[in-house]
Amino acid sequence: MxxxxxxxxxxxxxxxxxxxxxxxxxxxxxxxxxxxxxxxxxxxxxxxxxxxxxxxxxxxxxxxxxxxxxxxxxxxxxxxxxxxxxxxxxxxxxxxxxxxxxxxxxxxxxxxxxxxxxxxSARPSSLTAVMGLDAEGVEWARRTALASRGGFLDVSGYNGPQQTVLSGDASTARAAAAAAEALGATVQVLPIRGAYHSxxxxxxxxxxxxxxxxxxxxxxxxxxxxxxxxxxxxxxxxxxxxxxxxxxxxxxxxxxxxxxxxxxxxxxxxxxxxxxxxxxxxxxxxxxxxxx
Known part of the structure; x- marks a missing residue:
């Protein structure tokens, strides 16, 4: 039930x-x-x-x-x-x-x-926590990273109003992290091998x-x-x-x-x-x- x-x-x-x-x-x-x-x-x-x-x-x-x-x-x-x-x-x-x-x-x-x-191992990926940005800011960082690097990156965790986890290709995730940091966010790459929840x-x-x-x-x-x-x-x-x-x-x-x-x-x-x-x-x- x-x-x-x-x-x-x-x-x-x-x-x-x-x-x-x-x-x-x-x-x-x-x-x-x-x-x-x-x-x-x-x-x-x-x-x-x-x-x-x-x-x-x-x-x-x-x-x-x-x-x-x-x-x-x-x-x-x-x-x-x-x-x-x-x-x-x-x-x-x-x-x-x-x-x-x-x-x-x-x-x-x-x-x-x-x-x-x-x-x-087949496709290097990353789980990245973005802290200090609202949903709109995270989405801007994600989309600009996709536009500049291509690949795949999506939201894999909604931890709270100011913490979101992104999961996807490692190079795209790095670009999103840089964009988020430029907006004032704190970013942490999680030590996890596997693009879980994506x-x-x-x-x-x-x-x-x-x-x-x-x-x-x-x-x-x-x-x-x-x-x-x-x-x-x-x-x-x-x-x-x-x-x-x-x-x-x-x-x-x-x-x-x-x-x-x-x-x-x-x-x-x-x-x-x-x-x-x-x-x-x-x-x-x-x-x-x-x-x-």
Missing amino acids: TDGSVGTGRGIAFPGQVDDRGPIDALLAEHAAHPLVKRLGEVLGTDDVHAADFADTRVAQPLTYTAGLLSAWHRPGSAPVAAMGHSLGEITALAYAGALAPEEGLALVRELGEIGERQW PLLGPHLPRWRAAVRALEWRDPRIPVVSSVDARTRTDRADLPELLTRWLVLPVRWADTMAEARRRGVEALVDAGPGRVLRRLGRRIGPPPFTDA
Whole structure:
């Protein structure tokens, strides 16, 4: 069922791929005996997950996913009334809510990294966050870059009124970044290999769809507010199709926050790793992020 109700209370949110492995290593060390950590080592093909190459998205994404679940599972406080996730965090939220088994989610995240690596190797791409510009300013920078460089560049994330993520060809993204900086924006190139949430991953949709549909989907134990379309799911009915589209559709984080608020979520906990979503939340507004 879509647009199901959410009880009033505290929700939990999971970030996309993070760029600081410090909190990840701390969580993995604290819970080294956990079965999911052992499975993580098998998925990455190493006996020492702390030595895995964090610059490789195929490594960083499984590490982020596993650390996010460990953080949420061992967080004190009452059970959250809803789960939500930004980009990669959508998969973490679905696993936390019980819509898929954590081990299956881990394997899926590894497959996601492989898909991104294949796309990035064949056609160098970039994910670029533009901060401090409104939608019109970002669109001007994007279109002038396309006019001067050609290629492909599209919005892959609506993080808030003053933060937008662009995804596309690396050279076009650099031109857009320069245009945005000339308008006073702050720009950050994200350390992610793969033009996620853009049509550049369209050719890889059959492989992704097959991986998603091979999972054993279950009704989530708590509602999941999706960042794909900012709607709430309470059963498994359209989750495979939702997560298939997730690969190429933009992240609608500001709308997701608004949907959570509308459905009764009074506050959110950033499960981490890190505090990325808490920082984003300050620029978006309620529901506020709070400690457990």
